[in-house]
Amino acid sequence: MTHNIRISIKNTGHDFYGRSSAPDTLAIWTHNLDTMNFYSNFTAHNCPSSNGQNVGELSAGVVAGDAYRFFSNYSMDITGGYEQSVGLAGGFAQGGGVGSFTTTYGLMADNAVEFEVVTADGEVRIVNQCSDPDLFWAMRGGGGGTYAILTKYRVQVYPSLPIHVFTFSANFTESSSLGNDTMNNTALREILTAHANNQPDWSAQLVTGQIEYFPERLSVSLVLPYGDNGSKLKSATASFSQFLSNRTDLAVSSHGYMSYPNYAVYLDVTTADAKVTEPSGIFSVLSTRLIPREVFSSPATVDGLVDGVMQGIATARSLLNLTGVQIVPETPITNLDSNQLTSVHPAWRSALWHVIHVGEWLEPMEADAMQRTTEGFLKLVEPLKKLSPGGGAYLNEANYLEPDWQQTFFGSHYDRLVEVKKKYDPTHIFDCYKCVGWRGQQE
Template sequence: MPSKILPVLAIWLLLRPAWSQSTGATDPGYNCTSTQSCWPTTSEWQALNTSVDGNLFATVPWAAPCYSSSGHYNSAQCSVIADNYANSTARSSIYGACETLNWETCSGTGCALESLDPSLPPLFQTCSLGSLATYYVAVQNADHVAATINFAREYNVRLTIKNTGHDYLGRSTAPNSLAVWTYNLQDMIYHETFTASNCPAANGKNIGEIGAGVQAAAAYTFFETYNMNVVGGNEGTVGLAGGFGQGGGHGIFGPSYGLMVDNAVEFDVVTADGKLRTINECNDPDLFWAMRGGGGGTYAVLTAYRFQLHPAIPINVFAFKASFSLLSSSSTLTSIMTAHANNQTNWSNNNVSGHAYYFPDQVEMYLVLPYNDDGAQLKSLTSEFQTFLTNDTSLTITQNNYTTYPTYSEFLALTQAIANRLTPGGDFEVIASRLLPRDLFATPSNVSALVDAVITGMQTNENVLDYFSKVPTQVIMTTPANHPDTQNATGLNPAWRTALWHLVYSSGWVKGISDFISDPITTTALAAVDPVKALTVGGGAYVNEAHFEEPEWEETFFGSKYDTLLGIKNQYDPTHLFDCFKCVGWRGANE
C-alpha cells in the first residue's frame, strides 16, 4: 500500500463513525479490528467455519515460506515461489498474493520478496499480513457467500472481495477484514438456447455462463469447443466476472461487439442482506444496470455471470516493432503517433482494435481485426500505415508482419507473452489513464494537440527507474467505438462511448525502494495525464485502470451516472457493508 495513502486509509478504517443513509439505515462502520473486544471469539470464528463447510482460512502471505520468522518457513516451497514470483497465473491462484505488491503489502509491512531477484533471502523485514485480510473464505457456492456476508454484518467486521488480484486501486484487499475469495467458483456452461429467470425479454441463443472465479484463458478455451468467442481481454489470468465484467471489460472485440458489460444477460448475486438473487433486465433491473459498469465489490457479491457469445472467427494481427535513437525521440514519436491518430477513426469504424506501446526509444504496435478471412481486410485498412512505418529511415525495424491466428486462445498466447514481458507481476506499479474521445481525432489541429499532450505526458512520466525497466505508455484501441448504448442499458461511464483511445501511463518500483523515491513516481504518474485532461474537461478514465489518487474520481470513473449508481447502492446496501476504495458510495469520500 503506497505510503501517501496509508494515513487516509488507516484513519478511515479505525476511526470512521456510523452514519445514516437516505434509507434511514445506520452504518455501524464495519470497522472492528483484531485488537478490539468486538472482534469475534475463536468459537465464533469456528462457527463460521462450520457454516461454510470448513472453507474458512487464516491468511498466510504467499512468500511466508521464505521468512524464517514467519512460522511457515520451508526452503523448498520458497524456491518454487521465487521461481514463479512474477507469474500472474501463480499469483492469481492463491489468496495470499496480488498481481502487484502495492495492495499485498502496506507501507513497508507485508511479506514480499526482492522483485529483481526473488531468490535472495529477505532482509530487514518481518513477515506480516500487510494489506491482506485476517481471514478468508474460499467460497464454493452462493450459500458460503451468504454465510460470510451475514457473519461480517453481525460482528461489524469489514468485508472484502477478492477474485484474481488484478487490481490497480487496492479494492480487493484490506487489513483487519474478512474476505470472500471467489477463485473456486469455476463452473462453465454453454446455453445454445437460454431461458432467463422470469424474464422472456432476456431469453437468447448462444449464451455463456461462468462462475465468478473463472479466468479468461479457461473461458476462451471452453467456449471455443462450441465454436464461440467471449468478449474478453488480453490477459488470460483475469477473472472475467469480477471487476473486469462489472466495471467495463475491454478487449479486442470492443469495436465489434462492445464491452463485457454490453454483453451481460443475467447475474447470480448475493446482496448485503444475505439474499441470493438472479438479476436481469426484469428482476432487480436497477441492480442489474448498476452492476453492468458501476464497478465490482460495490453492490453485491456476484457468483455467476451469463453473457452473449459470438461465433468464433480468426484473429488477424499486424505486428510492428522498431527502435530509434533517443536523440530523435521527440520527432520520431510525434511522427509515428500522428500517423497512428490520423488512421484511428477509420480503423475504429471498421472494427480494428489493438494495443500500441510507446517508449522513449522504441515502439511496439499490434493492430487487430477479428474477421473471417485470410487477413486481407486488415491489410487493406492498414497498408498505408505499414508503408509509412517501413519507409521511415529513423527506425530500426525488428518486426513488421501480418499473422492470422485461427482461434482467440491462440492469439491470447501472444498477448499474454507481451503482458508478461512488459507488465510483469511481483513488483510495485502505479498507472494513470484517460479515455480520449473521437473529436480529438477529427481535424489536423486536434490531432496535433492530442499528440503533443500524450508525448508531454510521456516526458513528464519518465524517470531513471522507468527507463531501465522499460515501462511503456499504452495506447489501447479496444473501446466500444460502434456501440453508443442509446437505450442506457448499462451503468458504464458514458466517456467510454465516445472514446477511441484508452491511454495508460505506467510507472513502478521494486521492493526496498524508499518512499523518497517511490512517492515522486506516484505523484508524477498522476501529473502525466494533466495535458490530456486539459483536452478532455469533464471526461473520464476506466474505473479498473486508473490512478488511485485520482482527485475527481466520482466524475472521472462514473461520469454523469454517479448519482444514480449511488442511489441504487443505498437501496441494496443501505449500511454500506460493501465498501471499497473510491467505489460508488466509498465512505472515505464523506469524511
C-alpha cells in the same frame, strides 16, 4: 451487522487500487467458484425479453484463459481481455470489461444477460432486465465489490472469428543522440500524428489492439477479429505499414501480418511470447485517459493530443527508468448504449483512444518516494484532461490517487449508482476504496 464487520470481495485480486482487500474486513474469496456452462438456447429468469441463443455462464472465479478454452470447444468467443489470469466475472466485467472484441461486440458489461448474486440482506437473487433491473444496471459497469456478491455471470457469446494481427517493432535511431529530449524526437512525433490521423478510419473498420511508445522505440500490434483471410486488416493498415517501412530513422526488428483461427489460439501464442519478453514480479503505476472522437477531428486538436502524449512520455521517464505509453483503441464504438442499459462511464461511448501511461520499477521504494512518483504520474494526463473536459478513465486501469474519482470513473451515472448502493447495501457492508458510495479515509 451486530459486530459491524464489513466484507471485502476478492476474485483473483488483479486490482491497481487494492480494492479486493481492506483492513478489518471479512474477506470472501470467490476464486474457487469455477464452473462454466454454454446454452445454445437460453431461458432467462422471469424475463422472456432476455431469452436468446448462445449464452455463456461463468461462476465468479473463472479466469479468462479457462473461459476462452472452454467456449472455443463450442466454437464460441467471449468478450474478455488479453490477460488470461484475470477473473472475468469480477471487477473486470463489473467495471466494464475491455478486450479485443470490444470494437466488434461492445464491452463485456454490454453483453451481460443475467447475474446470480447475494445481497447484503443475505438474499440470493437472480437479476436481469426484469428482476431487480436497477441492481442489474449498476453491476453492468458500476464496479465490482460494491453492491452485492456475484456468484454467476451469464453473458452473450459469439461464433468464433479468426484473429488477424499486424505487428511492427523498431527502435528510434535518433534516440541515443536526443538523450532525454523526447519532445524533439521527430520520428515519435510524426508516427504518433499518423497514428491519430488513421484512428477514425481504423475504428470504423473495427481494428483494435494497441501501439506502445517509449522514448527509444515503438511496438505496434493492431488486431482485427474478422471472418476473412486477413485482407481487410491489410487494406486498413496498408498506408500506415508503408509509412513505417519507408522511414530511415527507424531500426526495424519485426514487421508483418499473422492470422490465428480463433482468440484462444491467438492468446496462447502471445502469452507464450510474453513469458519470455515481458517482466513479471515488478512494481507499477498507471495514469490513464479516454480520448473522445472530437479530438481527432482537426489538425489543431490532433497536434494538441500528440503534444500531450509526448509530454507524458517525457515526464514519465524523468520519474522512472522503465516507462512507456500504451495507446489502446479497444472502445465500444458499435455499441453506443443509447438507452443507457449499462452503468459504464458514458465517456467510453465516444472514445477512440484509451491512453495508458505505465511506469515500472524492480526494487521496493521508500514510501515517500513512491508517493512522489505516483503523484507525478497522476499529472501525466493533465494535458489530456484539458482536451477532454467532462471525460473520464477506465475505472479498472487508472491512478489510485485520482482526486476527482467520482466523475473520472463513473461520470454522470454516479448519483444514480449511489441510490442503487443505498437501496441494496444501506449499511455499507461492501464498501471498497473509491468505489461507489465510498466515504473517504474513515472507511
